[in-house]
Amino acid sequence: MVRYIIILILFLGCNDGQNQTLPSSTGAHSEIVVVVDDSLWDNKLNKTFSQVFNGPIKGLGKIEKEFNIIQINNSEFSQVFRRHKNIIIFSDNEKTQNDKWAKDQLVIQLNINSNTNSLLETFQKVKSIFVIDELNYLRKKTKKTSNKLIENQIKKRFNIEVLIPKKYTNIIMSNELCWMQYNPKEKDEISQILVFTVNEAKKTIDNTILNAVDSVFFKYIKGSAEHSFVKIEKLYNPHIEQNICRGLWRLENGFMGGPFIFKTYFFDKKTVISLAFTFSPNTQKRDIIKEFEAIL
Known part of the structure; x- marks a missing residue:
């Protein structure tokens, strides 16, 4: 029993150290890196995705997009992009992770083939997650000082x-x-x-x-x-x-x-x-x- 407790403590200690050594995230708050190959993006995703994420902010005199989108191919997803604050990856998995490769980071993996919702519904739900995450981050950052x-x-x-x-x-x-x-x-x-x-x-x-x-x-x-x-x-x-x-x-x-x-x-x-x-x-x-x- 004591042996298991020691192993658990060591495991938790390693995880804490790993979180502490993560690099700071990069990129602007209202910027999202989208990892998907050009063929799928151009033929199926771009129009609906842009409709949801590039929509104008309400209440402004001039049109300003809610989010800026950077689309890259899977082969281009280098270490530099992995540190970005906001990432969406189209893959075979469905997962939402915080601080995966960097601090204050949100990574969402989407499998559109297994999703029963329409693309529009799926992207609207994902967008709401990023909106809430951004507001929480800004509030947390402001509260410090x-x-x-x-x-x-x-x-x-x-x-x-x-x-x-x-x-x-x-x-x-x-x-x-x-x-x-x-x-x-x-x-x-x-x-x-x-x-x-x-x-x-x-x-x-x-x-x-x-x-x-x-x-x-x-x-x-x-x-x-x-x-x-x-x-x-x-x-x-x-x-x-x-x-x-x-x-x-x-x-x-x-x-x-x-x-x-x-x-x-x-x-x-x-x-x-x-x-x-x-x-x-x-x-x-x-x-x-x-x-x-x-x-x-």
């Missing part, structure tokens, strides 16, 4: 848990509104996070919620010109899915605009809204919006 003092104040005042990256500065902290801002001198970007309460019990995002957001914009977020203020862009219908709303804002009597995203937290007698929006002209917004979704 986030502003715990502000987060605790928000938790105390509004009873929700949001993450505030350390780069944000607190502007207002009250029971009515928490307002944080990121406005770096070295680049043309302003990002804001707002947390506030709507004193109505709601179960869905409706015009009452949207009007409440506009009211907070009007009261607090002003432009430099007289009578200029931020408002939801009415020419673009916000995209609402469960408790998340995505859309565009613009500066009334001004020339600024950009995307916003907010989450609603429904309580018995009130609704708490955590909202983030950015002004970042001439840059891709995908990474900013995905960070917002992860921390709100």
